[in-house]
Amino acid sequence: MKQAHAAAGTSERSGLPARPRPSDGTNQRFGAHLSVAGGLHLAFDAAVRIGCDCLQIFVKNQRQWSARPLSEEQIRAWREAEAGCNVRPVVAHASYLLNLASPDSAARRKSIAALVDELTRCEALGVSGLVVHPGAHMGEGVDSGIRRICESLDEAHHATRGFSVRVLLETTAGQGTSLGHEIRQIGRMVEGVRESERLGVCLDTCHLFAAGYDLRDGEAYGRMMDELAAHVGLARIACIHTNDSKGGCGSRLDRHEHVTKGAIGRGGFANILNDPRLALVPRILETPKGVDGRSVDLDRVNIQRMKRLIMSRGLSQSK
Numbered sequence: 001m002k003q004a005h006a007a008a009g010t011s012e013r014s015g016l017p018a019r020p021r022p023s024d025g026t027n028q029r030f031g032a033h034l035s036v037a038g039g040l041h042l043a044f045d046a047a048v049r050i051g052c053d054c055l056q057i058f059v060k061n062q063r064q065w066s067a068r069p070l071s072e073e074q075i076r077a078w079r080e081a082e083a084g085c086n087v088r089p090v091v092a093h094a095s096y097l098l099n100l101a102s103p104d105s106a107a108r109r110k111s112i113a114a115l116v117d118e119l120t121r122c123e124a125l126g127v128s129g130l131v132v133h134p135g136a137h138m139g140e141g142v143d144s145g146i147r148r149i150c151e152s153l154d155e156a157h158h159a160t161r162g163f164s165v166r167v168l169l170e171t172t173a174g175q176g177t178s179l180g181h182e183i184r185q186i187g188r189m190v191e192g193v194r195e196s197e198r199l200g201v202c203l204d205t206c207h208l209f210a211a212g213y214d215l216r217d218g219e220a221y222g223r224m225m226d227e228l229a230a231h232v233g234l235a236r237i238a239c240i241h242t243n244d245s246k247g248g249c250g251s252r253l254d255r256h257e258h259v260t261k262g263a264i265g266r267g268g269f270a271n272i273l274n275d276p277r278l279a280l281v282p283r284i285l286e287t288p289k290g291v292d293g294r295s296v297d298l299d300r301v302n303i304q305r306m307k308r309l310i311m312s313r314g315l316s317q318s319k
Contacts, residue, residue: 203239
């Protein structure tokens with residue numbers, strides 16, 4: 001059932017697929033993680049309704065290790081819905097159960113199998129990337145954890161040879177023994193995987209801030225971007241989870257808040273949204289759901305709030 005989308009060129013710097021420009025004349029695309037209750041394809045209807053340009057979903061129940069394979073009917077309905085709107089790219093988020101760094105061999109093998117299953121589902125749907133939390137070393141140490149993550153990704157890549165979908169390693173807040181809260185750790189994972197061209201990175205603003213990267217301060221933000229360029233490569237950044245933070249900078253607290261309503265605030269989001277190096281990277285909300293006092297969907301409210309933060313220097317217009 002695999003059907004890869006045609007590539008829109010590649011980045012000369014990294015060999016990774018080039019990011020397509022939005023067809024509506026703007027550089028920036030905004031979306032949200034949306035429910036697939038009632039059918040995967042219904043996420044597109046919800047996306048259009050709240051004004052999304054891009055989308056993130058779960059391709060299976062994130063609280064279960066396994067699920068029935070996708071049916072021909074599900075895949076057909078998805079592709080028809082996708083063709084009927086301008087919501088792209090679509091990325092998926094992997095189950096939170098996965099721990100590619102686990103020192104328990106049985107648990108790690110289960111995680112690898114689940115990752116392969118989710119990549120297979122993404123490939124069948126034409127989903128461009130699967131966001132994955134790298135894993136937790138469970139007390140075995142950073143070096144051992146990163147080594148196991150790389151070995152796990154190598155196995156998953158071997159089992160999905162020829163796939164177009166990429167694993168997108170997500171930056172983490174650093175709770176417990178989770179890995180990926182330091183940009184250099186993400187860089188070591190990319191460097192340690194044999195087929196590194198099959199990896200991308202997902203930045204999460206809440207996680208970065210909670211891990212100690214102060215997005216509000218211009219100099220600190222600049223140092224973070226320099227670190228990303230040096231250890232990951234900016235061309236590898238495939239999406240940004242735009243979440244404010246309930247916790248302070250360096251708190252290691254993974255608690256999301258509405259855009260500009262948490263500790264990151266307007267200044268931090270203005271730095272991200274007005275950085276021309278990130279202008280083509282899709283921004284995806286993982287903020288609390290619901291409606292505001294006017295019965296307006298909160299995802300729509302957050303998207304409009306981000307758009308208003310874009311400075312009037314023409315960044316949002318195609319050059």
